[in-house]
Amino acid sequence: MEKIHINNSGYEIVPAKIVSTRKMTEQEKIFELKLVHGLSLDHEPGQFVEVSILGVGEAPISVCSSPTKRDSFEICVRAVKDGRFSNAMHNLDIGDEVGIRGPFGVGFPAAKLEGYDIIMVAGGLGIAPLRSLINYIIDNRREYGKVSLLLGCKDPQSMLFADEIDLWQKRVDINFSCTVDRGAPDWKGNVGLITSLIPNVNIDPERTYAVVVGPPVMYKFVIKELLSKGIPEHQILVSLERHMKCGLGKCGHCQIHNIYCCQDGPVFSYNNIKELKGAI
Amino acid sequence: MKNAILKKEKLDDFIKIMSKDEKVIAPVLKGNQSYTFTEVKSADEISLKYLPTILPPKKYFMPQHETLIEYDKRNGQKVHCVVEVEDLVIFGVHTCDLAGIQCLNMIFADRPKDMNYLIRKNRITLIGLECNSYCDEFASCALMGNHIPKGGYDLLFTDLGNYFFVEINTRKGEELIEKTNLFENADSNHQEELNKLRKLKESIFKPEVDIDxxxxxxxxxxxxxxxxxxxxxxxxxxxxxxxxxxxxxxxFDVLDIPDLNLKTGKRVRVWDSxxxxxxxxxxxxxxxxxxxxxxxxxxxxxxxxxxxxxxxxxxxxxxxxxxxxxxxxxxxxxxxxxxxxxxx
Incomplete structure (x- = not known):
């Protein structure tokens, strides 16, 4: 068997150095990464990368920083039980290297959203991919109409990006609300499901885009609320989580009917996937 | 287009000459009604009448286990993207399996292209073998329109009794014919016999399920x-x-297989389901x-x-x-x- 080196393989990785880390909760850690040779990732909000730890494997992880921040990017990794990759990732520290492929997929159409009011809804870890859009919009705030941000998570301890949330909450140019499924003694905010926040948002449905990111179980209920507000189906955007193993539209793991989530998504408008049973 | 014929008694020479330069793969009986594509050195190893092999020739285009990258992390995250290839001639591929390879071609040539597949594919010579009748009751090749050749081969052999009618479909196929120097030009009688077989096949092969x-x-x-x-x-x-x-x-799935030193290793692609x-x-x-x-x-x-x-x-x-x-x-x-x- 002859071995040939290929220089245009889809599996080529670009090394990236960890330049900072932040532990956010017991489970989640943020890594700030810099590609070698000063390369820029040049991603769209909502896109993902395949992160590789040689010897352990690769995992698809959404970029949680805005592309307006060009010299580095961030990913948020939740360590899950028996998750070989996520636990190996959590053991890495500043100065360590990982490999990057991507960015992959269709992200949020940030330019198309200009001129519209935006209502962003994130549940749990969904805040990570959505944060790329939130910060992009904040950095280009002038181009957008009213911006609302609704966040939900299990309990106050599992709140991600808590320091940033404080800043978002204080901004006058963002309508911010937040809820937890279960309160805590020192929690003064809302308690309840994320759907309970939607009726209170004042919107003009025809000129509003809704962007929803959360665990699979959340979509149905949130979308129902948004539709009852009168937002047209094509103006509801979702980002779907699947196991994008190869990122190249081949391996089949992320397939939803005839769609490859890694190439055709992960961001879809609701009208394009509502007929696909099992998509949400 | 020029066609050729190969007398059956010359098949052995054909296989032997080819196998001097490259690996020749063909259907071989492995046990009770079970056939596999495997390396052969002579024609008597080959089953010309065979039920579809246990595994299709896909295994040569997209191996069950193939290296995508070799890594070395002793000094940063260094990788080499590689493809493992060898020159192969696959002889005796039924038209259904040729159609299967064309499906794989479509997937792996679709952007973003899969270079491992595309490079390997070009190293393989395909010699098809037409089915004159059904292999067994499980086939539904007529429904899918794959009982007749639709390209996807360098040469296509059709068994016409004491000789094979050979359609030369590519320059690569023509070179093989020139190199082995065992073939004769097909004349109008040969063509006529082929037409007769094709006509007969129309009455044998009917869509197996009653649906358009x-x-x-x-x-x-x-x-x-x-x-x-x-x-x-x-x-x-x-x-x-x-x-x-x-x-x-x-x-497929993609996995890392570290060497024993845990510093170097491979990232491989394996079949998944x-x-x-x-x-x-x-x-x-x-x-x-x-x-x-x-x-x-x-x-x-x-x-x-x-x-x-x-x-x-x-x-x-x-x-x-x-x-x-x-x-x-x-x-x-x-x-x-x-x-x-x-x-x-």
Whole structure:
């Protein structure tokens, strides 16, 4: 068997150095990464990368920083039980290297959203991919109409990006609300499901885009609320989580009917996937 | 286009001459009604009349196990992307399997291109072998239109008694004929005999299921919620045999295999199956096709509907392997018939 080196393989990785880390909760850690040779990732909000730890494997992880921040990017990794990759990732520290492929997929159409009011809804870890859009919009705030941000998570301890949330909450140019499924003694905010926040948002449905990111179980209920507000189906955007193993539209793991989530998504408008049973 | 003939007694020389320079692969009887594509050195090893092999020639285009990158992390994250290739001639490929390779070509040439597949494919010479009659009752090649040659080969052999009619389809095929110097030009009598066989085949091969092929995708769409999928799910053992033997199933997994020093190693691609429960599972624990019926339905739709919508091509070749190999006797033709029968 002859071995040939290929220089245009889809599996080529670009090394990236960890330049900072932040532990956010017991489970989640943020890594700030810099590609070698000063390369820029040049991603769209909502896109993902395949992160590789040689010897352990690769995992698809959404970029949680805005592309307006060009010299580095961030990913948020939740360590899950028996998750070989996520636990190996959590053991890495500043100065360590990982490999990057991507960015992959269709992200949020940030330019198309200009001129519209935006209502962003994130549940749990969904805040990570959505944060790329939130910060992009904040950095280009002038181009957008009213911006609302609704966040939900299990309990106050599992709140991600808590320091940033404080800043978002204080901004006058963002309508911010937040809820937890279960309160805590020192929690003064809302308690309840994320759907309970939607009726209170004042919107003009025809000129509003809704962007929803959360665990699979959340979509149905949130979308129902948004539709009852009168937002047209094509103006509801979702980002779907699947196991994008190869990122190249081949391996089949992320397939939803005839769609490859890694190439055709992960961001879809609701009208394009509502007929696909099992998509949400 | 020029055609040739090869007298049957010269087949052995043909195989022997080719095998001096490159590996020659052909169908070989391995046991009771079981055939495999494997390396041969002479014609007497080859089964010219064979049931579709256990594994299709897919295994040479997309090996069960192949290295994608070699890594060395002693000094940063260094990788070399590689492809392992060898020159091969595959002799005796039925037209259903040629159609299967054309499906794989479509997937791996679709952007972003898969260089490992595309480089390897170009190192393989394909010599087809036409089926004069049905292999067995599991085939549905006429329904899929793959009982007749539709390209995908360098040379196509058709057995016409004491000689093979040989269609020369590529320059590569022509070179093989020049190199071996065993062939004669086909004349109009040979052509006439071929035409006769093709005519005869029209009466032998009839669509095995009573449906217009073009109606199949909409049938599957209409029948997405059918109880038939539940019933099939009850029987399915989720073993993945159907995907392994399928000439167009290309799903894979990517794994790292460290060397013993833990510093160097390989990233490999291995076959995977959408019939395995964890296939569509995400790290949060959700599995998007949790039930066997869901997974079976997904596989059928990936043969008869999704690729038609996406690539304009059916991904069932009609080879019959999935039905032949299924331990639960889930039969492809029967399933389509049941869906039709169920009505609205």
């Amino acid at each position: 092929k073009n109606e199949i995708p909409s049938l599957f769409k209409k029948k997405f919620e059918s109880k038939i999928w539940e019933d099939i799910g009850e029987r399915c053992l989720s073993c993945g045999n159907c995907t392994n033997v399928c000439p167009t199933c290309y799903c 959408c019939q395995n429960e964890p296939f569509a599972k995400i790290s949060g624990g959700e599995s998007f096709r949790e039930k066997r019926g869901d997974r079976k339905r997904h596989r059928f739709n990936r043969k008869f509907r999704y690729p038609v919508e996406r690539y304009g091509k059916f991904f069932c070749t009609g080879c019959g392997r999935c039905s032949r190999t299924c331990m639960a006797k889930i039969d492809l033709k029967e399933t389509i018939r049941d869906l039709i029968k169920e009505g609205n």
